[in-house]
Amino acid sequence: xxTSLQGKIALVTGxxxxxxxxxxxxxAKAGARVWITGRDQAALDTATRGTGLSAIRADATSPADxxxxxxxxxxxxxxxxxxxxxxxxxxxxxxxxxxTDEAIDAAIALNLNSVIYGCRRVAPLMRKQGSGIIVNIxxxxxxxxxPTWGVYGAAKAGLNHFSKSLYLELRxxxxxxxxxxxxxxxxxxxxxxxxxxxxxxxxxxCIKPEEIGQLVADVCALPPHLCVQExxxxxxxxxxxxx
Numbered sequence: 430x431x432t433s434l435q436g437k438i439a440l441v442t443g444x445x446x447x448x449x450x451x452x453x454x455x456x457a458k459a460g461a462r463v464w465i466t467g468r469d470q471a472a473l474d475t476a477t478r479g480t481g482l483s484a485i486r487a488d489a490t491s492p493a494d495x496x497x498x499x500x501x502x503x504x505x506x507x508x509x510x511x512x513x514x515x516x517x518x519x520x521x522x523x524x525x526x527x528x529t530d531e532a533i534d535a536a537i538a539l540n541l542n543s544v545i546y547g548c549r550r551v552a553p554l555m556r557k558q559g560s561g562i563i564v565n566i567x568x569x570x571x572x573x574x575x576p577t578w579g580v581y582g583a584a585k586a587g588l589n590h591f592s593k594s595l596y597l598e599l600r601x602x603x604x605x606x607x608x609x610x611x612x613x614x615x616x617x618x619x620x621x622x623x624x625x626x627x628x629x630x631x632x633x634x635c636i637k638p639e640e641i642g643q644l645v646a647d648v649c650a651l652p653p654h655l656c657v658q659e660x661x662x663x664x665x666x667x668x669x670x671x672x
Contacts, residue, residue, distance in 0.1 A: 434650055435460030438506040440498070442489045442547065443516030444482070445472035447616035448566065451638025452513055453482055455646040461511060464502050466494075489516035489543035499550045508558055511649050512551045514544040515566045519581045519622035533580055540584035541591070548595055556602040562649050562656075563604070565592045569612040569661060573669065585610075589659070596658065605656040607648055611636050613664050634666035 439456045443449040444465025457463045457480065466487040467473050473484040485501055487494040502509055517540045521532040544565055555561030570578050571585030589608055596606035613627070615635040620626055627635065641662065648657050663669070 433460050434511070434646065437461040437510040437649070438502065438508050439463045439511035439513065439649075440466070440502055440509055440551070441513040441515055442466045442487075442543070444513075445469055445476040445484070447618065448611070448614060448636075448638050448641050449513075449515040450476050451640070451642035452515060452566075452645045453642070454480065455639065455642030456511065456513075456649065457481055459646045459650060461649075462506060464498075466498055466516070489514075489547065490538040492546050495546045495550050499554075503554065509551055509554055510558075510561050511564070512547060512555075512561070513564045513566065513645060514547050516543055517566065517568075517585075519578075519618065519624075522577050522581065522622050522624060524577055525579055528580055536580045537584050537587075540581065541587045544588055545591060548591075552595070552599060552604070555604040556599060559603045560653060561604045563592075563595070563599075563606045564645055564648065565606070565608045567592075567608050567610040569610050569663070569669075571610060572661065593658070596656070600656075603653065605653070607657045608659045609641070609645065609648070609662065610659065611641055611662040612669075613667050614638070614641070631666055635664045636662060 439461040441449055441453045444453040445467035453463045453465045464483045466485050468488050470486050473486060477484045485498050487498045520536040548563060565588055567588050568585040570582035571589045592606055592608040599606060613635040615632050615637045
């Protein structure tokens, strides 16, 4: 499979660390000109130093920030060919009765609303171009239920359904929409969720940022008449029974 994305313009949210940075680097390696966003300016500076990536400090849950980001990229490049909605996070992993209203709102805003905000702004550009691909990074938690993961899983399940509907809306205009649902990653996700780090042996067998990055680049490089609706990516170290 060819992975050439030469000359394509890509935007990756949450692109300063973890999966997002792996995706951004893989897209750039395949030839795309890539912008990344994130809330941590220091992390953005580190991610872009010597890489050729461009960064815009922005909060994916802010509609105003989305307006600013899309305007900046289109002013600089004239178009957006690839949008990767990667920004996300567990916020709080706990039983429903132990959640706070603030944590619930934050989880839905980060994992669902942010994606809809971005798609709302980029879809018209791609429709006008007659081409483009939107890749929404979801989670296996949107397909499988585990205790304490209900709020996060509900947001990701909503993301999955939204992505299918958006595909049906944009398909007649030559625009593709795909969802990638990874599970355990070799990232700081569990630390950020307050669950602590995985042990080193397990972590070494989890999904690496460059691996999901290559998957995203391959999906984006498919011939424009083909679309991967959804991919679930499991690390084989993780047992899921029943699947």
